[in-house]
Amino acid sequence: VLRLKFVVAYDGRPFRGWQSQAGGGAVQDFLETAFARLCGDGVERVPVHGAGRTDAGVHARGQVAQADVPAEAFARLPRERWLTAVNAHLPPQIRVEKITRARAGWHARFSARGKWYRYRIWNAPTLQPLEFGRAWHLPGSLDFQLLRDMAATLAGTHDFAAFAANRGRGSKAPETTVRTLHRVAVRRGPGPLVTLDFVGDGFLYRQVRLMTGTLARVALGKMPPECIGELLDAKSSLKTSFAAPAEGLYLMRVLYRGGTG
Amino acid sequence: VLRLKFVVAYDGRPFRGWQSQAGGGAVQDFLETAFARLCGDGVERVPVHGAGRTDAGVHARGQVAQADVPAEAFARLPRERWLTAVNAHLPPQIRVEKITRARAGWHARFSARGKWYRYRIWNAPTLQPLEFGRAWHLPGSLDFQLLRDMAATLAGTHDFAAFAANRGRGSKAPETTVRTLHRVAVRRGPGPLVTLDFVGDGFLYRQVRLMTGTLARVALGKMPPECIGELLDAKSSLKTSFAAPAEGLYLMRVLYRGGTG
Helix, strand or coil: CEEEEEEEEECCCCCCCCCCCCCCCCHHHHHHHHHHHHHCCCCCCCCEEECCCCCCCCEEEEEEEEEEECHHHHHCCCHHHHHHHHHHCCCCCEEEEEEEECCCCCCCCCCCCEEEEEEEEECCCCCCHHHCCCCEECCCCCCHHHHHHHHHCCCEEEECHHHCCCCCCCCCCCCCCEEEEEEEEEEECCCCEEEEEEEECCCCCCHHHHHHHHHHHHHCCCCCCHHHHHHHHHHHHCCCCCCCCHHHEEEEEEEECCEEC | CEEEEEEEEECCCCCCCCCCCCCCCCHHHHHHHHHHHHHCCCCCCCCEEECCCCCCCCEEEEEEEEEEECHHHHHCCCHHHHHHHHHHCCCCCEEEEEEEECCCCCCCCCCCCEEEEEEEEECCCCCCHHHCCCCEECCCCCCHHHHHHHHHCCCEEEECHHHCCCCCCCCCCCCCCEEEEEEEEEEECCCCEEEEEEEECCCCCCHHHHHHHHHHHHHCCCCCCHHHHHHHHHHHHCCCCCCCCHHHEEEEEEEECCEEC
16 A cells, blocks of 8 residues: 555535545545546545545645555556546546655654644625635624734633534544644735634644634624633633634645645 | 616626526626615516626626616615615625716716726646636646737737627627727736736627637747737738637726726
């Protein structure tokens, strides 16, 4: 078995999230089928695993994943054709942008050192139609300076338990809810766009959407700014439930020692 | 009857072009229905006319159109609610961004002094999935300087007959095929994006797509640069048939005396 490491981008809208679903339709399902087809007859499924799961509607600009292909079947395919060949078996809303052989012991998820997520907010009375499904439409009056100041307080190492959702039955809770946000950047423009970037060593389930949703409520004047600090101090006892919608979220990059995917 | 002037943006993909179709599904159909609903019972259809038609798949950032509404029916609706009310009756891929009363004698099409079109090319081996349907994917090696130089030769007043398609049966040919291109600008970036902007006093049917398609063939080395000049000199006898696909084209703005829509 040969382990391939690849970078994949996708539009989150047409798919049922990253993780394989009964009945198919998830990004992982399309990738497993595409790699199996490359390997030819007799290979029914190639296991594909991503650095992290994204919910339905969440986009990826740089998800990283592994595909474990039968070495003999894959040897027939010249290396310069890997990219074109796999993309030929994928819908245009999923594109593999880079494929290499993984180094021994490398694992898409366990070797990851961090992730960069972006959240896009469209702050205007009307959502530009080409932004539909790609940004969160927030028509209200947003206090941008407060949004930026409050976002900055999230940077650093904290127990983010209050900014975590349950992944659902059958999923284990993480052993620790302490995470480090290396970088939080908020900027405005072009036009009514507000972009929040979060780079961290790891993220709890829905953490970016819960942080963004809560920050937005504060910036809209619907919640006192002190709440952010209280939620960070509260640990698991207090929880926020203001998750920003999936369509504004982008997995930009997965970070590994020595660079990206 | 009260004439409203409005600016409308749309994603070209879900619709059957601008112009009303038997069976509906065109942008004009959705707008006529939405304005009729605003007017309430007894108003079956409100005629809507645009500054120009866009083909299926072509996007608009700033189409301008008129709606002739029954004055009494419309008087009930406070002016500050016009925008929200009409958008409430439209799919999210169509958004009216501004509505005013038209000045006496104003006509969306006949009063227009010019248009600004943009064409987007994605020049990389792989089309980023979030650009699918929004840019022309041109994977070949493009001579950017040649593209820019050749595009510049199109600026000015020319007989663009060689860059015009037939609109189909039942449509009259234009009386003259002489048009003035006030501005042609080509730029590269961000990333593999190449953007062509065309501002002119008027455009023949498919002119922007035919100009872009022909320029692209020259920049890809598939056609000698001299062809552009020959096509401009040739008038109606010679024709180019390399139309760039609809999905890369955007109607950015319609120009009127004293400003945009």
